[in-house]
Amino acid sequence: MEMILFVQITILQLALCSTVPTISNRADLNNTIIKTELTNVTTENRTQNEAKALKKVYLSNRTITCNDGSQSGFYLRRSHLSKKWIVFLEGGWYCYDHPSCQNRWVKQRHYMTSSQWPETRDVGGILSPNQEENPFWWNANHVFIPYCTSDSWSGTRIERNEGGMFNFMGSLIVQQVIRDLIPLGLENSTDVLLAGSSAGGTGVMLNLDLIQEILHDKMGLKHIAVRGVSDSGWFLDRIPFSTGGKLNMSAIEKGMDIWRGNIPDACKIEHPNEPWKCYFGYKLYPTLKAPLFLFQWLFDEAQMDADNVGAPVTKQQWDYIHKMGNAIRKSFKNVSAVFAPSCISHSVLTKRDWLQVKIDGVSIAEALHCWETIPIRKYNHNNNMKRSRNHHHKEPKIVPRQVKRIDNEETRKIRRRKHRGNRKPKIKKNRKNCGIKLKCHQLKHQQQSNFSPFDHNRSERSAHHNQKQHQRRPSHCHHRRLEKCSWPQCNRSCPKLHNPYTGEEMDFIELLKSFGLDMESVAHALGIDMQTLISMDHTELLNLLTQQAS
Structure with missing residues (x-):
């Protein structure tokens, strides 16, 4: 009996010893726990990123395709927190005849086919779900349409072109995407912002009124406010710097023919003999009905490329570029909402650092949000253009004497308001803020000093104050922000x-x-x-x- 008990105790001790880890076993155990936790965190982050990612959706109409006949589609991220939708058209230039399209197929095939599209996309800037990167539209419904038609989003050619290789259905894709989004929640939206960069920016101008017509007239969704924002898609038909270069308008004219380009009817009526001119913003813009916000670098790299000027290193190149900037600036005379920094660059809306681009302390995102807050019923495109032609200032009309006598009380009110607006601030209010080291006359001098556009502290305070004003009175936003300095x-x-x-x-x-x-x-x-x-x-x-x- 004692022997049996001894054996049982020995077995129990051995079992207990085997379950207690040694020092080395404990270290291995800790490492295993840490690795497991890191794996769980990584998996959780990957799951969150996948949940935030734009997910691929193919078009319901499979006859509408990319250049090579592959299935077209879009990337979607739904938001149940917002009734705003941003539909973004990707850029990527174009091809305009058989040789240029064949060359594009060899060197830039990803702009002509969907065969390599990933299941998800991560796009920055205005399509970012990160609130710090995208403070005003981070929680909107985001739609990204990849560019695979090489036609500035204008083509309606279903059959293959003469070379027998490609079709061009850019405009048809945009229309089908809008139709496919309606049952996915677009029908319950309040706002649709059609945005795009480069060729996508041109595509916005070409398709904006068409999208408004589809939603309002064909679908009966008149409660949806349709707006557009064109980024770096405003080009000029200038004589190129290099004599060996091909004229930009010649390429567009050829392209419109093989694309079977669809341009707005109003612009076509304005240019019946040269409809290809409607691909240039300064010709198309005056005919648009829907509101459009324009972002354009004054020294756009794509314009420089189209003009065959190359990377500027010589005085002759800089002279040409400086004239180009002046020409672009002048082309904005009829544009009611524009943001144009004096920089050499191209596109901005989907760049991670897009908030860094500012004019007088106001970022492109702040300016665009300010413009977007104005109800469309208050937006009159023709009136805005007239104000733009007169540089936003009109001389007050001389009121006839008999009208003055009739509206005498109203005139007195206006006079009193003007008098209050012209009052000088009382120095007494500021004397209590005068410190020992800062004399009151110095403070007064600072108050009267001229504003410098590069004074960041003051600009930021002004922008913060203006942002509060915009929230209360959005109709007072300043929509024309053209760089004062003409230097690149x-x-x-x-x-x-x-x-x-x-x-x-x-x-x-x-x-x-x-x-x-x-x-x-x-x-x-x-x-x-x-x-x-x-x-x-x-x-x-x-x-x-x-x-x-x-």
Whole structure:
């Protein structure tokens, strides 16, 4: 009996010892637990990212395809928190005849087929679900339509072209996407923002009124407000810098024929003999009915490419580019809502750093949101264009005397309001804020000093104040933001330029020298010596140049 008991105790001890980990076993166990937790976190993050990702959806009408006949579609991220929808058209230039389309098929096939489309897409900027990156539309319903038709979203050619390889159905894809989105929740929406960059920006202008017609007239969804935002899709038909280059308008004219391009009827009526001109924003814009917001770099790289000017390193190139910027600026005279920084770049809406682009302290996102808050019933496209032609200022009409006598009380009210608006601030209110080190007359001088567009602290305060005003009175938003300075890259928020030969970031003085400028003459014109100019801070120099330019 004692022997049996001893054996049982021994077996129990061995069993207990085998379950208690040694020091090395404990370390292995801890590592296993940590790896398991990290795996769980990684899996959880991957699941969250997948939930936030734009998911691929093919069109219900499978006869509407990409260039090569592959199935077309879109990427969708639904939001149950918002009734706003953003439908984005991807950019990517175009091809206009058999050789250019064949070359595109060899070098840029992803713009002509859906065969390599992933199941999900992650797009930044205005389509980002991250609130810090996209503060105004992070929770909207997001739709991204990949570009696979090479026709600036205008084509209606179902059959193959003469070469027998490609069809062009860009406009048909846009229309079908809208129809497919209706049962997915679009019918219950309040706002649709049709957006696009580059060729997609041109596609926005070409399809905006058509989408409004489909939703309002054909579908009876008149409660949906339709707006558009065109990013870097506003091109000019200029004579190219290089004589060997092909004229931009010639390519568009050829392209419209093989695409069987669908352009707005109103623009077609304006240009019956040259309908291809409707691909240029400054010709198309005056005929649009739906509201459009325009973003355009004054020195757009795609325009420079179309003009065959190349990477600017010589004085001749800079002279041409400077004239190009002036021409683009002048083409905005009829545009009621525009944001145009003086930078050399291309597209912005889906870039991760899009909030960094500012004019006078106001970002493109803030300006676009401010414009979007105005009810469309208050938006009158023709009246806005008239105000734009007159630079937003009209001389007050002389009121006849008999009308003055009739409206005498109203006239007095207007006079009183103007008098209140012209009152100078009382210095007494500010004396209590005068410190020992800051005398009151210095504070008064600061209050009367001129505003500098590069004074960030003051600009940010002004932008914050204006944002509150916009929330209360959105109709008072300032929609025309054109860079005051005409120098390329004079805006501090411009994307950095790099020397095309060395790849290094260009210093501002080096950039000015590449313009072909004699820096001693610049110093003399600014009223400073050469040493001061060379050692001057970038911000100070920009301020001086801006003041000289204005």
